[in-house]
Amino acid sequence: MIGLSHYLILSGLLFSIGLMGVLRRRNLLMLFFATEIMLNSANVAFAAVSYFYNDLTGQMFAFFIIAVAASEVAVGLGLLIVLYKKFGTLDLDDLASMKG
Amino acid sequence: MYEQIAFYLFSVLTIGLFLVTVLTKNILYAMTSLAGGMVFISGFFFLLEADFLGVVQLIVYVGAVMALYAFAMMFFDATRDIKEKTTNNALVFFLGGMVALMLVIIFVAPIMGENIQAIYPPIEGAGNAQSVGLVLFTKYLVPFEVAAVMLLVAMIAGIILAGKKMDESLTTSEDDDDDDILEQEDTK
Numbered sequence: 001m002i003g004l005s006h007y008l009i010l011s012g013l014l015f016s017i018g019l020m021g022v023l024r025r026r027n028l029l030m031l032f033f034a035t036e037i038m039l040n041s042a043n044v045a046f047a048a049v050s051y052f053y054n055d056l057t058g059q060m061f062a063f064f065i066i067a068v069a070a071s072e073v074a075v076g077l078g079l080l081i082v083l084y085k086k087f088g089t090l091d092l093d094d095l096a097s098m099k100g
Numbered sequence: 101m102y103e104q105i106a107f108y109l110f111s112v113l114t115i116g117l118f119l120v121t122v123l124t125k126n127i128l129y130a131m132t133s134l135a136g137g138m139v140f141i142s143g144f145f146f147l148l149e150a151d152f153l154g155v156v157q158l159i160v161y162v163g164a165v166m167a168l169y170a171f172a173m174m175f176f177d178a179t180r181d182i183k184e185k186t187t188n189n190a191l192v193f194f195l196g197g198m199v200a201l202m203l204v205i206i207f208v209a210p211i212m213g214e215n216i217q218a219i220y221p222p223i224e225g226a227g228n229a230q231s232v233g234l235v236l237f238t239k240y241l242v243p244f245e246v247a248a249v250m251l252l253v254a255m256i257a258g259i260i261l262a263g264k265k266m267d268e269s270l271t272t273s274e275d276d277d278d279d280d281i282l283e284q285e286d287t288k
Binding site: 005006007008023025026030033056062068070072074080 | 103104107111114115118119121122127130131134137138141144145148149150152153156157160161164165168169172173175176182183184189192193195196197199200201203204207208218219220221222231232235236239240243247250251253254255257258259260261262264
């Protein structure tokens with residue numbers, strides 16, 4: 001039988017994939033994709049806990065996570081467009097303007 | 101039986117597609133595989149009897165968010181491969197694995213302590229969408245309204261940030277390329 005631990009392990013795997021992307025990529029758009037993966041893995045964990053404990057609270061939190069992700073994408077893409085207009089690239093190494 | 105088959109099929113497909121998203125050099129491949137992974141994630145929600153959440157995942161993520169990415173990609177040069185400096189891969193894998201382990205422990209710890217009790221169990225005789233609506237509009241009404249205001253603020257911010265100087269072209273610089281195009285037309 002598929003239990004709660006199966007879903008939690010899957011969620012942990014997906015989260016680690018997203019985190020690997022955040023740490024490894026240097027392109028800002030790819031960082032956004034990796035963030036989406038991490039948010040989705042948290043959603044899977046919430047839905048699984050909600051199902052196996054007969055409680056709707058997990059699904060509620062998943063809805064609010066989806067709302068947060070949607071607004072994050074709207075603002076973040078606007079910022080990306082402004083950055084691309086200003087610098088002509090989305091590479092984090094080229095965008096570093098402070099010396100330290 | 102069918103649940104097991106579906107779970108393992110969906111997990112293999114999701115992990116594979118998200119790995120493609122994280123590891124590929126092409127932005128278009130990354131975006132399409134991310135959209136495919138989102139579709140299979142909604143499959144998990146249907147398995148977990150969270151039907152309404154699955155439909156919302158399909159509409160909001162695969163529909164709206166991916167369309168937004170696709171539109172934003174028109175501003176960037178999407179066909180070119182991304183050149184990135186490779187960082188220390190072993191360290192990245194180690195850190196990612198450790199944080200994922202920590203996440204699993206954080207989720208499992210209250211379950212091990214038997215401290216979880218159902219506050220809002222699904223209502224008897226009502227479907228998933230009905231019980232979600234009942235809980236969302238009674239117990240979680242204030243967070244729902246706050247989320248609505250947050251989405252409005254995000255929409256205004258997106259329009260203002262992206263809307264400045266929309267008449268200027270981004271991909272072709274004003275001086276060189278336009279002249280080249282004109283010259284080519286002249287020679288023809």
